[in-house]
Amino acid sequence: MKKKGFKPLAMLLCTILLTGLLAACGGTASKGSPEGGAGAGKDATAGGKTEETAEEVTITLLVDNTQDSVNTANAYIEAFKKKSPNITVELETRPGGSEGDNIVKTRLATGDMTDVFFYNSGSLMQALTPEKNLLDLTNEPFQANVIDSFKPTVSYNGKVYGVPTSSTTAGGWFYNKKVYADLGLKVPKTWSELIANNEKIKAAGLTPVIGTFKDTWTSQLVVLADYYNVQAQVPTFAEDFTARKATNADTPAALRSFEKLQELNDKGFMNKDLLATTYDAGLKMLAEGKGAHYPMLSFATPAIVQNFPDQIDNIGFFAQPGDDVGKNGLTIWMPGAGYIYKESKRIEEAKQFLAFVASVEGTVTVSAVSKPTGPYLIKDAVVPDDVPALVKDMLPYFETDKTAPALEFVSPIKGPSLEQITVEVGSGIKSAKEGAAAYDKDVEKQAKQLGLEGW
Amino acid sequence: MNPIFKRTYSYLFLVPAAIIYFVIFILPTILSFFFSLTRWTLTEWEFIGLENFVTFFNEQSLSIGFKNTLIYAVVTSALKVVLGLLLGVLLTSKIRTKDYLRSVIFFPTLVSTIAVGIAFSMMMHPSQGIINTSLAAIGISGPDWLGDTRLALLSVALVDVWKGVGFATVIYIAGILSIPGEYYEALQIDGGNAWHKFWNIIVPLSRPATNSVIILAFIGGLRSFDLIWTMTKGGPGFTTDLIASIIYKQYQGGFYGLATAGNVILFLIVSALAFPLYTYLNRREVDL
Numbered sequence: 014m015k016k017k018g019f020k021p022l023a024m025l026l027c028t029i030l031l032t033g034l035l036a037a038c039g040g041t042a043s044k045g046s047p048e049g050g051a052g053a054g055k056d057a058t059a060g061g062k063t064e065e066t067a068e069e070v071t072i073t074l075l076v077d078n079t080q081d082s083v084n085t086a087n088a089y090i091e092a093f094k095k096k097s098p099n100i101t102v103e104l105e106t107r108p109g110g111s112e113g114d115n116i117v118k119t120r121l122a123t124g125d126m127t128d129v130f131f132y133n134s135g136s137l138m139q140a141l142t143p144e145k146n147l148l149d150l151t152n153e154p155f156q157a158n159v160i161d162s163f164k165p166t167v168s169y170n171g172k173v174y175g176v177p178t179s180s181t182t183a184g185g186w187f188y189n190k191k192v193y194a195d196l197g198l199k200v201p202k203t204w205s206e207l208i209a210n211n212e213k214i215k216a217a218g219l220t221p222v223i224g225t226f227k228d229t230w231t232s233q234l235v236v237l238a239d240y241y242n243v244q245a246q247v248p249t250f251a252e253d254f255t256a257r258k259a260t261n262a263d264t265p266a267a268l269r270s271f272e273k274l275q276e277l278n279d280k281g282f283m284n285k286d287l288l289a290t291t292y293d294a295g296l297k298m299l300a301e302g303k304g305a306h307y308p309m310l311s312f313a314t315p316a317i318v319q320n321f322p323d324q325i326d327n328i329g330f331f332a333q334p335g336d337d338v339g340k341n342g343l344t345i346w347m348p349g350a351g352y353i354y355k356e357s358k359r360i361e362e363a364k365q366f367l368a369f370v371a372s373v374e375g376t377v378t379v380s381a382v383s384k385p386t387g388p389y390l391i392k393d394a395v396v397p398d399d400v401p402a403l404v405k406d407m408l409p410y411f412e413t414d415k416t417a418p419a420l421e422f423v424s425p426i427k428g429p430s431l432e433q434i435t436v437e438v439g440s441g442i443k444s445a446k447e448g449a450a451a452y453d454k455d456v457e458k459q460a461k462q463l464g465l466e467g468w
Numbered sequence: 469m470n471p472i473f474k475r476t477y478s479y480l481f482l483v484p485a486a487i488i489y490f491v492i493f494i495l496p497t498i499l500s501f502f503f504s505l506t507r508w509t510l511t512e513w514e515f516i517g518l519e520n521f522v523t524f525f526n527e528q529s530l531s532i533g534f535k536n537t538l539i540y541a542v543v544t545s546a547l548k549v550v551l552g553l554l555l556g557v558l559l560t561s562k563i564r565t566k567d568y569l570r571s572v573i574f575f576p577t578l579v580s581t582i583a584v585g586i587a588f589s590m591m592m593h594p595s596q597g598i599i600n601t602s603l604a605a606i607g608i609s610g611p612d613w614l615g616d617t618r619l620a621l622l623s624v625a626l627v628d629v630w631k632g633v634g635f636a637t638v639i640y641i642a643g644i645l646s647i648p649g650e651y652y653e654a655l656q657i658d659g660g661n662a663w664h665k666f667w668n669i670i671v672p673l674s675r676p677a678t679n680s681v682i683i684l685a686f687i688g689g690l691r692s693f694d695l696i697w698t699m700t701k702g703g704p705g706f707t708t709d710l711i712a713s714i715i716y717k718q719y720q721g722g723f724y725g726l727a728t729a730g731n732v733i734l735f736l737i738v739s740a741l742a743f744p745l746y747t748y749l750n751r752r753e754v755d756l
Contacts, residue, residue: 111720122510288615429721437705462723
């Protein structure tokens with residue numbers, strides 16, 4: 014009968030379908046971790062060899078995919094290869110920003126991390142569950158090379174987990190020296206001097222302050238770069254803020270940071286199309302002198318050097334001024350750090366690599382491909398003489414010890430919505446007070462999600 | 469043998485599809501209900517009851533998110549219905565370039581949403597974008613499409629309509645073409661004009677098409693994310709945040725439990741709005 018013949022066929026088809034499905038599943042599973050799988054395989058073979066010949070080891074390194082990071086990482090890798098010819102470092106890249114944060118967290122969570130990885134210091138590093146995922150480097154001899162002020166930003170419960178991978182960065186105001194010279198202006202030491210300068214620039218028909226809120230992160234600079242002034246007035250703010258004893262809205266010094274941003278908008282100092290202007294467009298406005306000031310991180314320096322090489326000498330830099338002329342100092346951003354994955358199978362080699370990164374030799378290697386945007390955090394390392402003038406503008410603050418790390422390096426808390434809130438304050442949707450209060454709520458949410466004590 | 473295997477088509481045929489459906493749909497859905505009650509770091513979780521939901525409802529931009537999502541869904545689905553119907557009528561009438569126009573109308577549907585978003589956000593640039601420069605050429609100073617807090621959401625909704633109207637039109641074309649010719653003959657005998665044809669025949673009898681368009685566009689609008697994210701990222705500030713973009717930002721912040729709670733809320737809202745709408749629309753459907 015027809016029916017009888019059909020049954021075995023049906024069973025057969027089913028079996029084929031199911032096996033196909035299972036095979037597909039297996040395929041995806043191994044595909045999910047191409048790097049990890051390949052790396053592990055290599056490690057195994059290398060490990061086998063080590064016993065006999067002690068040679069040829071490969072370790073992996075993960076960095077973000079910006080041109081500068083990749084150049085830096087390749088320079089380290091090449092120089093390190095010359096020093097330790099038996100260790101090859103394989104480079105992997107990831108996106109930057111929040112997407113990159115997610116990738117790093119996911120790879121750590123799934124046990125698929127590279128042996129060494131470069132990642133932010135400060136609050137973002139705190140979110141990586143360091144005790145579980147990162148190798149404790151507190152007692153490594155190379156930590157002696159690292160300047161002490163950096164260590165707290167890569168520490169968790171008193172243990173140090175990383176070494177700096179590049180130079181410091183400062184947050185402050187880029188300004189166009191030509192505009193300043195044309196209008197006979199002086200570098201401001203107080204906020205009111207800055208406002209007065211802006212009035213004159215505006216009267217001259219130029220944009221006093223460049224706003225590039227299309228790239229929302231750039232809107233935070235006025236608030237974040239004001240932290241030197243906050244801590245100059247309230248030295249315990251970071252501690253109290255972390256312990257939920259102080260808020261932005263109720264601490265006048267902290268609220269002042271938001272008010273400064275609001276004032277820039279109230280007085281019409283920023284370009285009208287700031288919500289549609291990007292970071293790149295902002296740098297262009299600054300270099301071409303259409304805008305006089307740009308509150309930004311000094312890491313923008315290489316981009317200006319690359320895109321506007323003939324204009325770089327016209328660009329200067331000053332710290333965001335406070336209200337007191339005697340307390341003028343610079344808010345600095347600590348560089349990212351190199352970390353070792355705790356479950357790495359190549360811990361010894363990874364340590365050797367980080368020891369190289371944290372040496373004067375390492376900084377020389379890097380400065381050849383990426384001009385420092387501030388001093389290095391390695392003892393005895395020097396900033397080369399050929400850095401752009403605006404980096405030299407920053408050095409006096411370091412020499413006179415008038416610097417403070419940004420809040421995100423001294424407190425594990427940084428609310429994720431700050432950039433949206435500063436867009437609102439900077440474009441007049443919210444007042445400074447409302448913005449500060451909204452940020453306090455955002456911070457509360459983050460602290461609760463991190464499970465911090467006292468929140 | 470077991471009766472299950474006696475049927476012409478064994479239930480075993482369902483197994484592959486069922487496994488896929490269970491593993492990548494049912495299981496994550498159930499798990500998400502669980503993880504929405506926890507503080508979750510992808511590897512470790514801690515049960516915290518309804519706290520995530522409380523936090524989510526306290527989220528400052530959430531009330532805006534609800535409102536925006538609803539406005540967005542209503543505006544896009546309404547415009548898609550109206551424009552889709554009109555274009556459907558136009559493209560089923562006897563015009564010469566019908567086939568060409570059909571492809572032109574449908575073309576935006578084929579383009580990647582991200583590409584559309586990027587292209588339009590450049591065209592909507594307040595001073596350099598092509599829209600405002602053309603407006604300036606005829607003496608109108610155009611608004612800041614994506615920067616004006618009152619306009620931004622509508623600008624994005626319009627782009628969504630531009631992109632999605634082709635699909636609605638195709639559904640309408642199918643609906644209108646399936647209306648039997650007898651109705652038109654009856655109309656001719658009764659001496660009705662073009663308006664009667666449109667209002668008394670096409671509109672009521674393409675009701676199944678209207679229902680499909682409304683349901684698809686409305687649900688699509690409620691969970692819309694990609695276009696708003698490429699064009700405004702929920703900004704300026706939080707003014708164009710939709711529920712989906714709020715959820716995304718929680719994931720970005722690493723608040724996995726909280727974000728999952730947001731997804732559960734979105735799931736409940738979509739079902740709470742879509743199911744009654746669906747039954748209501750179906751009840752009013754007319755049999756041909």
